[in-house]
Amino acid sequence: MGVAEPFPGPAGRPHGPVMDRDEVDRALARLGAEHEAVETSLLALQDHAGRRLLEGAELTGVTKDRWATAEQQITLLWGYFDAYTAALNGIRELRSRRRWSSREDLAELTERLRGRSVTVASQAAHTAPGITGPARLSEEFTLEELVARMNDLYAASLDVVVTADAVWSALPARIDLLSAELRRTRSLAHSVGVRPGEHPSGDELESITEELSTLRAQVVSDPLAFWRPGPGSAAPGGGRPDTDRYDRAARALEDVRREIEAVLQVRQDSEERLMRLRDVLSRADRTLTEARAARGEVLAKIAASEVPAVSGPPTALQERLATAAEHRRHARWHRLSPLLESLEREAEEELMRARESLTAVTAPLAVRAELRGRLDAYKAKVARQGSAEDPMLIERYDAARRMLWSAPCDLRAAEQAVLRYQHAAAEALAQRQDGPESGPTDRRGDS
Template sequence: MGVTDPAGPVMDRDEVDRALARLGAEHEAIETSLLALQDHAGRRLLEGAALTGVTAERWAATEASITLLWAYFDAYSGALRSAREIRSRRRWSSREDLVELTGLLRGEAVTVAGSAAAVAGAPTLHGGPGRLSERYSLSALVDRMNELYAASLDVVVAADAVWSALPARIDLLAAELQRTRQLAHSVGVRPGEHPAGDDLERITRTLTRLREQVISDPLAFWVPAQGSSAPGGGRPDTTVYDREARALEDVRREIDAVLTVRQDAEKRLVRLRDVLSRADRTLAEARTARGEVLAKIAATEVPVVSGPPTALQEQLATAAEYRRHAQWHRLSPLLERLEEKAEEELLRARESLTAVTAPLAVRAELRGRLDAYKAKVARHGLAEEPELVERYEKARRMLWSAPCDLRVAEQAVLRYQQAAAEALGGPGASAVPRQYGPQDSRGEP
């Protein structure tokens, strides 16, 4: 069993050399990391920024941690330097040297003064704030430095990531916002006069406030990665930025629609006038047809035909006025409503004409059916049959007289149709199909 001391079994020369080599490599790696942290762009920005909120609190603690890190590193360097000096005394270290080296390399031989952490917000030494110093083994000191380094680097990397991502994007969006504001102003979209103008004002205020907050408190816009222990694991929180970018895109589409109105306004107004003119002509035709129906068709209820759409004509005049005064933001929604209502008005006029002329269509169908049966019996040489002649003439007088009672005339046509069917071959003879064609004007009163 080997000789022991409070640090454990005494190390032999090979163990000492391997430990010194490992600690030397760790020392070099720690020094490189600390220098990189010292030169990190994020740390320099944090050091010179006017911080607020979460970032101000965390950076105060991080600055103290970095100061403490260098104090730990100096203590670590001193202990390693002492161990190397002892080892370099002799090529073959004596037992006393090995005992001393074992204490340095494995025991709690490194003392860190409490004053090293005596700055505002500094992490306290292990053991509580009342301790004036603390002793570490070299391996424990490395663990402590790694812990502080990871926490410090996390703050620096997170702040740098937010500053690298968000301000530039906000500036680009603000430039696009400025172009959109100028475009909106050119088409009359202004705050207080158009919702899109109010939206642009709100987006402007939000982006200005967002940029100020990102610059002064970047860590408030950092989302740590779930389950990640690596320093700087996470992403910038772009929720507000994304929302305002979408809002600006919506406004831009609305302004593009207004621009389209400016380009197409005259053509659309001409088209609207044409649609309303056709609706007026159709209604006029329906009113004329109604008078004709009332004069020529007896015992028929004819729908009343409404007058021209004066309200739409007034709105059309308003639209033309908007165009003359370049009030495109007002013209755009008005044109959309007018186009929809004008098409509805034309459809209503056509339906009115169809409803009014329905009795004339029925009379024309009865006339066509009567003539079709007469032609059929004539082909069979039965046109001069007295009963057929009598029934034909009776039906014809009813259909070509004014006013025409459609119900009575239809019964007369049916009687002629039945007589013709019997003459052609009995009740089972094939009947001539109903003829739906254009109105026959022969002999029309």
């Protein structure tokens, strides 16, 4: 329920000339409107939902201390209002004695309207010791000073009521909704075997449960401890509820919920993932078998070559794959989830290592094939240029070919032989382009 804004104070004037009848009547009309606004605000404060909750709650901490002060302020405020009401009624009674007030009446009316004519008894002054300064037997106010004092007390009391109500309206309901989501997540986690002491997410759910329970109890008993005042705000209730702890719990629950959903997804697609894993490991095994066969061929066909060893089949991964299948059969989804993730990563790495091993083992064969291709390419080039019958080129080609097509093949020597043929071919082609008298063909013609 809303509460009216702090009531306005009278304009007030310094003591001066005696007021005439019209000035008195206007002042009384203004005071009457002011009195109605004051009463409306006080009744609204009295009926405020936050005030009723504060009165009925078992408060602790900051809220307990501030509400005890606010209760004293509200009691003192009503005492001031009663004094203000009595002063206004007295002024009205004096004005109503005569239709045409005498000079003496107007002087007294002026004094009551402008002077320190309101006396508050000592009982009101002692209601809240320390709030209004040292206790005195009585206090005297002008109407303007009394309204200013009531405004201060009203704003301070209203701030406590509005702030507590804002926190109670915001946080407990949100905590209850998050707690309901937490219960659903815990039930889901239990269904996939995520339990405290067995899985980190189960422990996290227990921690979140304790935090929300503690947070709600603290919010209910000490709402003002969860209020963050707005910068530079002097209005009652200026600021916002402090939701930092709630937000952290909500984020933690969201992280756990995602992990539980991942486990549920494992339950749904675990068979397909296990089949893919078996396929990847089978390909890795076949690739390693091919690499071992290729290594034997390389050792038989290539001489003086360092051929890396080939590792055995991924038996450790096969054993872990069998463990994963066992987890699936017994519905241990929370254990299967991380195991599948690591197996998928390591199986792909194993397949990559097998392929790299095959590439490394067959590298000498690839070098031999490249040298054979280069030799034949230069021979074809020489033939197109009409120098295929050059004896030197034939001799060097035959030497390189014997090395490359014999077993075991010495790659270093074969490469040198190919380079010698390549240089001779390049020289023959250059001489042929320079002229027939200087080329190798001319020598063959002369002979």
